[in-house]
Amino acid sequence: MTDLVPVLVGPHFMVERAEETAAYYALRRRVFVDEQGLFDLHDRDGRDDDPRTVVLVARSARGELLGGVRVGPAGDGPDIGWWQGGRLVVDPAARGTLGIGPALVRAACAYAESAGALRFDATVQRRNEPMFRRLGWQPVRHVAVAGRPHTLMRWPIRRLAALAAATKNPLGELLDGLAPGGTGFVGDDGAPVPGSDLIAACDAILPSMVERDPDWAGWCAVLVNVNDLAAMGAAPVGLLNAVGARDAAHAARILGGLRRAADAYGIPILGGHTQLGVPAALSATALGRTDRPVPGGGGRPGQRVRLTADLGGGWRPGYGGRQWDSTSGRTPAELRRMQSFVGRATPAAAKDVSMAGIAGTLGMLAEASGCGALLDVARVPRPAGASAGDWLTCFPGFAMLTTGPLGDGDAGPAVTADCGELVPGDGVRLRWPDGEITGALDASVTGLGRAT
Secondary structure, eight states: OGGGOSEEOSSSEEEEEOSOOHHHHHHHIIIIIIISOSSSSOOOOHHHHOTTOEEEEEEETTOOEEEEEEEEESSSSOOOSEEEEEEEEEOGGGTTTSOHHHHHHHHHHHHHHHTTOSEEEEEEEGGGHHHHHHTTOEEEEEEEETTEEEEEEEEOOOHHHHHHHHHTTTHHHHTTTTOTTOTTOTTOSSEEOTTSSEEEEEEEEOHHHHHHOHHHHHHHHHHHHHHHHHHTTOEEEEEEEEEEESSHHHHHHHHHHHHHHHHHHTOOEEEEEEEESSOOEEEEEEEEEOSSOOOTTOOOTTOEEEEEEOOOSEEOTTOTTTBEEOSTTSOHHHHHHHHTHHHHHOOSEEEEOOTTHHHHHHHHHHHHTTSEEEEEGGGSOOOTTSOHHHHTTSBOSSEEEEESOOSOOOOTTOEEEEEEEEESSSSEEEEOTTSOEEEEEOSOSSSOOOOO
16 A cells, blocks of 8 residues: 555645554553543554554654554454544644644545445544544444543445446436347346347447457457356357457457457357457457346345355456456366356346446346345455455456356356345445445446336
């Protein structure tokens, strides 16, 4: 997190991550023990000894300590995206004029969010509640700390909602009157072709990605389309592509990635269109076959939610926190076993996790099913190299959300975990190990409504 510090917040002081904490602890003792009498001998606790806890301090232009705050994961277990701030302190001689307290609080919020937090709490003295409210914090309930009145406050992290808004929220209005997919399949990853057992899927790759990473773009054009077919239980039949490139060499790199992925997944490239001397562009259409397509809107309140995800691999170079690459290192047999999972398991509903991330995709499944969803954050299978915030918002390579009974649940190298439930209402909420429930998506994701 070194990119966050130091942060210049005014002409008189800077906020930075503390390299040594003795002066911060001494200031805390002077304020919380000697001045306020909150504690008898010291205010140190187990969170100070947690190596994951970070101390941010405000220093004057001369390097003098003016205040500090600590932030870090809550509890002793793994970091599941639940963070806490605390022990906010400002030197009595510097209070009230420079805005040191608010600056430290803002820096703590930024640090927690950059570390992947999806919940950020702080227990503050009641007299400080107005300041936190002005900064955008929300009161949860009154509590007592050291026998004194405090308020549990929560910083509203809108990362999940912002991703849904950027990728999916406009669809309902844009597609009004088109009813893509047809009755029962509106909003699905693919669309049944009327009068046949064919499923059609189509995806475009970001032009910037095609420009700077053409081979990977070609691989992903196959990956995302095959995932869309797999989410409906369809076996791939063939792929068509449209390529735009500045020259033949660039087009060859795009097509090279397409060819490698098509061979790995066992889907023939049937044809397409290639144009040179134009800005980078890539889209692909895949066809698959099933006589029993699994809908994304087949869920019902009371059904459990499962995530089946391949946790192997790591962040794609250049796409840290955004694209998890597990697929390029898998064998064709492993890839095809994962791709056939939904078709063999025949769940009530299934969705491929893609641009909207895990939470946003669950919101789309729930919306199409006419209900809401609860996601148990601690039970979501997640690779060790990804924070909770990144994992719930990234493109995860191969990940499927399913509800209802499963038949054959063998997904090869991918793991499956029960991590939530469909509930009456709408939107997606996050459930935490302490029983707290926080908002993620307040309403529908796409605006396309229920599938039936």
